[in-house]
Amino acid sequence: MSSGKAAVFFGPGKPFEIREVPVPDVEPDAVLIRVSLANVCGSDLHFWRGDAPLRLPEDGWIYGHEMTGRVARLGARVKTDSLGRPIKEGDRVAYTYFYPCGRCYACLANEPAACPAKIERPLGPSQFPHFHGAFAEYYYLRSRGAIFVVPDSLPDELVAPVNCALSQVIFGLDRAGLAFGGSVVIQGAGGLGIQAAAVAKDMGAATVIVVDQLPGRLELARAFGADHTINVKEVADRRERVNLVRKWTGGAGADVACDFVGFPHVIPEGIEMLRSGGTYLEIGTISRGAKIELEPSLLVWGSKKIVGVIQYDPGVIPRALDFLVRNRTRWPFDRLISHKYPLEDINKAFAEAEWHSKDTTTITRAALVP
Numbered sequence: 232m233s234s235g236k237a238a239v240f241f242g243p244g245k246p247f248e249i250r251e252v253p254v255p256d257v258e259p260d261a262v263l264i265r266v267s268l269a270n271v272c273g274s275d276l277h278f279w280r281g282d283a284p285l286r287l288p289e290d291g292w293i294y295g296h297e298m299t300g301r302v303a304r305l306g307a308r309v310k311t312d313s314l315g316r317p318i319k320e321g322d323r324v325a326y327t328y329f330y331p332c333g334r335c336y337a338c339l340a341n342e343p344a345a346c347p348a349k350i351e352r353p354l355g356p357s358q359f360p361h362f363h364g365a366f367a368e369y370y371y372l373r374s375r376g377a378i379f380v381v382p383d384s385l386p387d388e389l390v391a392p393v394n395c396a397l398s399q400v401i402f403g404l405d406r407a408g409l410a411f412g413g414s415v416v417i418q419g420a421g422g423l424g425i426q427a428a429a430v431a432k433d434m435g436a437a438t439v440i441v442v443d444q445l446p447g448r449l450e451l452a453r454a455f456g457a458d459h460t461i462n463v464k465e466v467a468d469r470r471e472r473v474n475l476v477r478k479w480t481g482g483a484g485a486d487v488a489c490d491f492v493g494f495p496h497v498i499p500e501g502i503e504m505l506r507s508g509g510t511y512l513e514i515g516t517i518s519r520g521a522k523i524e525l526e527p528s529l530l531v532w533g534s535k536k537i538v539g540v541i542q543y544d545p546g547v548i549p550r551a552l553d554f555l556v557r558n559r560t561r562w563p564f565d566r567l568i569s570h571k572y573p574l575e576d577i578n579k580a581f582a583e584a585e586w587h588s589k590d591t592t593t594i595t596r597a598a599l600v601p
Contacts, residue, residue, distance in 0.1 A: 236601065237367035238577045239291035239356060243281030247577045248291070252367065255360040260374035263304040264324060268391040269365035270297040270568065271584045271597040273421050273493055274517055279581050282493075282518040288355030295365030295599075296328035297395035297422075299387050303369065313377040314549060323381040325393045325552060327545050328365070330375040344402065344544045366577060368601040377545035382556055388568045389555050391598060392422060397551045399514060400427040400491075402543030404434060407487045407512040411435030414480045416504045417457075419491035419515060420448035422567065422596045425455050427489060429562045432456035433554060438480055442472070442497075445586065451595060455562045469500055476504040483507075490515040495523045502535060510536045517541075569595040 233254045238247040257263050275295055277283045285292075302322045312318045329350050331343035338346050354363050360371035372378055381390050400423055409415055415431045417424045420443035431439045441452035442461045449460040459479050466472050477484055484506035490498055493515035502511050502525075529535070555564065572580040577599055584597040 235362070235368035236574060237293045237356060237362065238574055238599075240278070240287070240294055240366075241291045242285075242287055243279060247366070247581075249575055249577075250356060252293070252356045252361045254369060255362070255371060257304045257306045257371075258374060259306045259308040261306045261360070262302060262309055262324075262326075262372040262376070262378055263362075264300040264326065264370045264372055265303040266298055266300040266365060266368060266370050266601045267323075267387045268299055268568075268571075269295050269367075269574075269599045269601065270391050270395075270422070271295075271580055271599070272297045272395055273423070273491075273515070276581065276585060277493060277517055280585075282521070284519065285353055287353055288358070290355035290357045292353040293356055293362065293364040293367050294353070295367075297392055298328075298365035298370060299323065299325055299381070299390040299393070300370060306374075312380045313545065314379060316380055318378070318380055323387070323390070324378050325381055325390055325548050326370075326372050326378040327376050327548070328370075328394060329542055330373055331545075333375065342544075344540065344542050349542065366574065366599060366601075368574070377548065379548050379552065382552060384559065385552065385555055388598070389559075389564050390552070392426065392567060392596065393548060393551045393555070396422040397426050397430070397554070398543045398547040399423060399540070400430050401551055401554065402547045403427075403489065403512050403514050403538075403540045404430055404487065406540055407489070407510045407538050409434055409436060409487045412437045413486040414438035415440070416476055416485040416488040416501060417441045417452075417491060418489060418497045418501050419443060419493070420445065420452045420460075421491060423514065424448075424489075424491040425451055425567065425595070427491060428452050428455045428457045429558065430554070433558060438485075440476055440479060440485065448595065451566060454566070472500065473503050480506065485509060487512060493517065495521045498523050499525060502529065502537075505533065505535050508534045510538055513537060513539045567596055568598045570597045572597060572599055574599050574601040
């Protein structure tokens with residue numbers, strides 16, 4: 232049996248270790264993918280920091296999820312991608328990293344994004360199919376995963392964020408009800424927030440406002456369609472920030488506001504920036520146990536809604552790919568992945584991508600090349 236390299240995580244404060252992991256035999260409805268690029272997502276940094284406590288297996292965890300690659304081996308029954316198009320070894324593909332069960336209340340209600348079983352507990356590299364995450368030479372797409380052949384016109388650097396950041400914001404803004412001519416506040420100008428600005432513009436938003444504390448990210452947000460930006464270090468007063476949003480939205484407040492930061496203290500401010508009847512989209516905060524103080528009457532008197540999204544429906548991926556083909560020259564997508572590292576340098580990649588403890592980074596998105 233052959234093997235492949237993987238970066239194994241043993242917990243916060245501990246270095247990743249590069250290990251040789253056995254390449255499994257491919258089941259009839261599964262696909263083995265040779266990973267081309269694996270991005271360090273904001274949620275990956277949360278796990279690395281220890282913001283989201285986990286019980287890890289003794290042999291560690293291969294994680295990461297924002298990735299793209301080429302088909303290495305097809306299961307015997309796999310002849311087409313999830314849209315029925317022919318697929319063969321060597322094809323470039325985009326694919327899900329979660330597996331709706333198909334046998335729960337959410338799945339039966341045609342809401343696979345809400346399936347509580349679709350993300351399983353961390354599995355160690357000794358557990359079949361061994362390659363459980365993106366930070367490795369291979370990824371094993373199990374039988375319930377969705378897979379899509381990638382258009383030739385899109386380079387890997389544009390495709391890598393599709394199965395997380397891009398599909399997530401397309402699905403989330405749709406769920407939040409962002410309408411043509413509407414207004415949106417985006418809290419956080421990382422990978423999700425930057426792409427959310429472009430997606431909102433593509434959906435016909437008239438006013439896109441991005442809030443962050445890193446000047447370089449705010450500049451990139453403007454390049455991706457933001458009409459206004461707020462640097463929270465320059466506009467330090469919360470009331471002043473809320474008033475700016477109201478000024479830029481005709482006095483009403485935003486139709487939609489979104490948490491793409493991942494630290495819950497931003498949520499009350501985002502809710503305050505909404506118009507009466509507006510919707511708050513919560514995607515960023517995955518850390519269990521993180522709490523905020525919230526005055527429920529503000530939701531009642533303001534007729535405001537909160538929508539939580541953990542993942543997207545798999546059918547969003549081809550829509551995301553079409554979005555990139557359509558807008559390839561409209562926005563500078565080549566700036567999204569700012570730094571590349573070999574897989575062996577994963578510890579350096581995480582350390583340099585970290586921004587929370589030092590409040591700065593020159594990295595928009597770090598990518599690992601297995």
